[in-house]
């Protein structure tokens with residue numbers, strides 16, 4: 001099997017290097033190939049998602065992705081900005097289901113901005129629809145307003161839309177995921193205001209008829225945002241659209257202490273996936289070797305589990321991460337009094353060491 005490795009920009013390069021080390025010490029038989037993406041690809045080839053990178057991602061069984069985004073290219077034409085690479089990969093590979101687990105690791109309970117009793121034992125899964133909604137809806141752009149409150153004025157506009165099959169397939173992913181967990185799904189929408197999300201609610205309710213063993217409830221997104229910081233443990237699986245999922249998953253990230261801890265998987269209908277940390281390229285800390293590599297290493301574990309069917313190796317990687325945390329090692333984003341502050345490479349060293357010890361123990 002082949003893994004495409006796309007580190008991207010900023011801290012992407014630093015954190016993916018640690019995940020690669022972890023992959024190598026698992027002693028599994030995978031071919032890997034690395035390619036440029038994002039700002040790095042734009043600088044070298046004039047496009048954030050060169051054809052060769054896209055072909056590699058298409059041909060691979062799974063993609064390990066770092067992050068894209070570089071402030072040097074913030075002012076260039078939108079189609080050529082680094083972030084277009086990840087949107088392009090999601091679209092071309094039809095990665096419609098984004099799975100973002102938010103797990104509060106026991107040693108990090110105090111790193112959360114919420115009180116420990118609210119987050120200890122937290123284990124929720126946000127399933128975000130990834131290839132539809134206002135992010136991809138056409139038409140969009142700038143124009144002279146044809147009507148509205150200020151006809152004739154310059155305006156920006158986007159289109160929010162969801163087709164029935166798009167909602168059906170993400171609802172199936174959510175109900176099936178819930179069957180592996182506590183069998184509870186919360187569908188988050190804005191059905192009270194938006195036609196698109198009244199339709200979403202109706203279709204999710206229809207699909208639910210096929211999953212009588214799973215409990216479904218609906219929640220408006222504004223309430224969901226509030227409930228996530230008020231009583232996050234009430235949730236098991238949250239399913240929502242692209243825009244709401246983008247915002248709620250970052251909110252959920254903070255419950256767990258740091259966005260640097262949150263992995264994600266983006267899957268197509270056949271289970272092929274792109275695996276990436278939930279955060280961006282963090283230009284504010286790039287190049288200083290202080291970024292937390294654990295979200296990327298945990299994304300690798302998700303890759304092993306979902307696309308490469310290496311359940312045992314996935315368990316080992318997750319256990320090694322727990323061991324590094326239990327040993328008191330912390331990158332600055334999760335550091336607290338009484339723990340040892342380490343950099344990106346040292347955290348990678350600790351995970352690799354835990355894996356090597358477990359391998360020789362098993363051997």
Ligand code: NAD
Nearest residue numbers: 067068069070083086260279280281282284285291292333
């Ligand atoms: P960001 O996630 O890059 O950073 C937000 C904050 O979290 C920053 O303070 C950063 O230092 C911190 N942070 C993020 N990851 C961390 C880690 N592993 N360890 C420690 N701290 C970490 O979001 P942003 O600042 O809004 O965006 C920066 C760039 O990334 C932008 O160009 C944006 O478009 C891009 N972006 C890319 C993706 C992606 O590639 N999928 C996702 C989000 C943002």
